[in-house]
Amino acid sequence: MRVKEIKLYKIAMKLKSPFRTHAGTVHNRESILIEMIDENGVSGWGEGVAFSLPFYTAETVETSWHMLRDVFLPEIKNEEISHPSDIYVTLKSYQGNDMAKAGLEGAAWDLYAKQKGVPLSQLIGGVRSSLQTGVVLSLDDKLEELIPYYLEEGYERFKIKVRKGKEREDVESVRELAPKASVMFDGNGAYTEEDIPHLVSLDDLGLLMIEQPFKAGDFYLHQQLQQKMNTPICLDESITNDHDAYQAIQLGACKTINIKVGRVGGLTEAIKIHDLCMEHDIPVWCGGMLETGISRAHNIALASLPGFSIPGDISASSRYWYQDVIVPEVMVEDGRVQVSQQDGIGYEIDRPYLGSVTQETYDIQL
Structure with missing residues (x-):
């Protein structure tokens, strides 16, 4: 090189x-x-x-x-x-x-x-020219202000950082403002075995998924919960390589996987996990890390692969930053991000x- x-x-x-x-x-x-x-x-x-x-x-x-x-x-x-x-x-x-x-x-x-x-997306086998995107809402976000704005931008999938024990209330707060949107929540590993009955009671909410309810190493607990719920369980922190993904799939510990390039050590491993999930009909999506536009551009290229069938956390630069380090910044129009057709990641550095x-x-x- x-x-x-x-x-x-x-x-x-x-x-x-x-x-x-x-x-x-x-x-x-x-x-x-x-x-x-x-x-x-x-x-x-x-x-x-x-x-x-x-x-x-x-x-x-x-x-x-x-x-x-x-x-x-x-x-x-x-x-x-x-x-x-x-x-x-x-x-x-x-x-x-x-x-x-x-x-x-x-x-x-x-x-x-x-x-x-060539564009990075093309180099790694991407097939999409644009991506449907989702947005993450934190515990401190003012939903009544943000959700109407995001709906206007075309976002159709909301991931919320819920308050433990008040998940139903938090989900319903989002649905009141966005009744047609897909909603999921991220557990960030905050739950334990004692919480399984409570989580099962949320099955009637019809969530897109529940992400990482238990700690990273708790494949068994995720399996036990998934067996009791129709709602898909998604693994995030649990998956650091393709072996973790294979183990989770074989155990039935999840129905979908969040692939983060940083968490798994790079695009090479991320592509291996994507390919494995495609072989086993496990849909994947691309998670975010409050990153700058550089990492976001890599995520866009990755999410252009065919197995990324669920809208990911690839929101606009303006979601988090007053100004990004890339030009142009990542933009969302009608709920979609364009996959750059420029060489490499397709963005210049400011x-x-x-x-x-x-x-x-x-x-x-x-």
Whole structure:
């Protein structure tokens, strides 16, 4: 791939409003952007989407920064990278740190597609020119203000971060404002075995799905709940690789899977999970991580694959940011996002704005 330099940017961007779940609240989003530059000066971009604190996974911005700077970049400096998946293979022996791996591999995928002169979506086998999208509502969102706005934008799927024990009330609050919309809620692993009867009692709500009610390792509890409910159970944090997905499918622990590029360590693994789910008729959708437009652009390319049949968390840049680091920003029109037909991820970097939100940089010559 003729890579000559890799740059890291640790950034912090202020959210329009705090994003609160059972696990924690985000006010300012720290992230790591990764720029991979070839000998012709062409740049590919990726993003490490770990949070500042370990409330989603054990990985954080600081641990990602350390692993990228001190371990992963020196490791790939000594390897010949001819394809983005070579990074996946090279770093596979290191446990965890999947979001750092995904960001680095993502920069390689973007650069590789640009070198080939094709959109990233086309390179990985995407079949869609536009995507139906959904939006996530946090515990602090003012529904009476936001939902009419999102309906006007064409969103037809709402995912809500519910209050434990008040799920029915929260769902009905959304349905009062959006009676025709599909509604689901995200448990963020907040429930336990004792909550199974309560969750089963919500079956009559006719939800699109319930996402990750139990902790990541609780395949058995998810199986027990799915056997008792018609409502599809979706797994998020439980799925970190294709083996996890295979185990969940064989156990009957879910009826759908949320694929997040960062959570599974990159596009290479994400595509493997997608292909496995297609083989077993398990629909998938693309989740979000309060990411910048760089990661969002990678998500758009991934969600163009044929198995992504459920609207994902690919909302407009303006959902979270006053200004994004990409130009143009991701736009939603009539509830759909266009899949870019430009080379690579299809978006340019707003370098002046990137400079204004950058806290620390690091670069290495290859």
